[in-house]
Amino acid sequence: MDALNTLGLFIGSLVSNTLASLSGGGAGLIQFPLLLFLGLPFGIALATHKVASVALGIGATVNHLRNGNLPWKLTLYVISVGATGVIIGANLILTIPVKFAEAALGALIISLGIYSVTTKDLGQTSTPQRRQSLGFIIGAIILFIIGMINGSLTAGSGLFVTMFLVRWFGFDYKQAVAITLVSVGLFWNAIGAIAIYQAGATIYWPWLPVLLIGSLLGGYLGAHLAHQRSNQLIKRCFESLTFVIGFKLLLDL
Template sequence: MDWIHSLGLFFGSLIANTLASLSGGGAGLLQFPLLLFFGLPFSIALATHKVASVALGLGAAATHLKQKSFTLQEAAYITVIGSIGVVIGANLILKIPADLAERLLGMMILALGIYSHFKKQLGQQVKPIHRNWQGWLVGSLGLMFIGIINGSLTAGSGLLVTLFLVRWFGYSYKQAVALTMICVGFFWNGIGGIAIVQAGASIYWAWLPILLTASFLGGALGAYLSTRFSNKIIKQCFELLTLLVGLKLLV
């Protein structure tokens, strides 16, 4: 790559990961299409994007852990349950029609964004619900399903996790975004990257330094902004990103 393309890849990835870290997902909205635009085949671009996204979670982790807005037990639960789905999804990606799956996901994300928009008080305050053994069990099924989406598709699964945590368990948007960045951004994407490589895809190592740097800086910047903004602003950013991601997957 010449320096112009390198700068384009860096700033595109930085913007995507900053928005994702602030809103709770959606880094693949811009980063993955950039990799395709610069010439990577689908499976190689997907594996490269998954590995680079690990730096997004790492960049956001330090800021969110300092806030102590969730327990390590909650993070471990989301990580372990979702990772099972991630491995399943990574092995399904080569066997299902990607276009159909992405359109269905796009419709789902759009619907969730619209739902959030009309639920004005959703995620504005912490309202713990479904945090008994029955609730955690049903929540496991939802998280595992989203994990399958994360392992097999390129964008949107973090947004699904964010809204699921808000709606099912009663977290605020700030808490949900923090959990999503650490559990999905770091652990799910890391496990997904390993699983998709084992399933037969390759990583384009030459671009990883640029992507890892931009993802880390974007994760750190977005996490910093999320601690400064109110739940209302984060909710609005989430809804905007669901609109963009949903339309991108549909078109």
């Protein structure tokens, strides 16, 4: 890959991961299509993107740990209940057609954006709820399903986790994004990368250093911006990404 393409790959990775770290998901919006555009086959691009996305989680985790406001019990809960779903999804994606699944995912992501826009006070303050046995059991089932989406498709699962944490458990957007970036960005993506590699996908190692640097810096920068900005701004960024990602998935049919 020549210097111009290398620069484009780095910028695309940096921008997509900064936005994802600020909004709670969506790194695959730019990074994955860019890998396809540069000539990687679908399976190789997906596996390479999954590995690179782990650096997003590392960058975000470092920043959130420095700020010391991460609820670890809830974060470990999200990591553990979604992990099996991630593994199942990673094994399914290489054996089933993805177009219909991506169209359905696009429609669901748009619906998240519409719901957030029409619910003006959503995620602006922390209002703890459903944090008892039944609430955690139902939450585990939903997070397992989202984990399958994370393992199998390229973008959007983090947005589902962010919205679920806001709506079901009553987190504000800042808290929800922090939990999502550590649990999904770091651990779910790492598990998914390993699972899809073991399922037979090939990782394109020559491009990984550039992608890892862009993802790491983007994850850290987005997390830093999330701490500096208001819940309202993060809510708007979340909504913008849901519409862009959703319509992109539908238009790619």
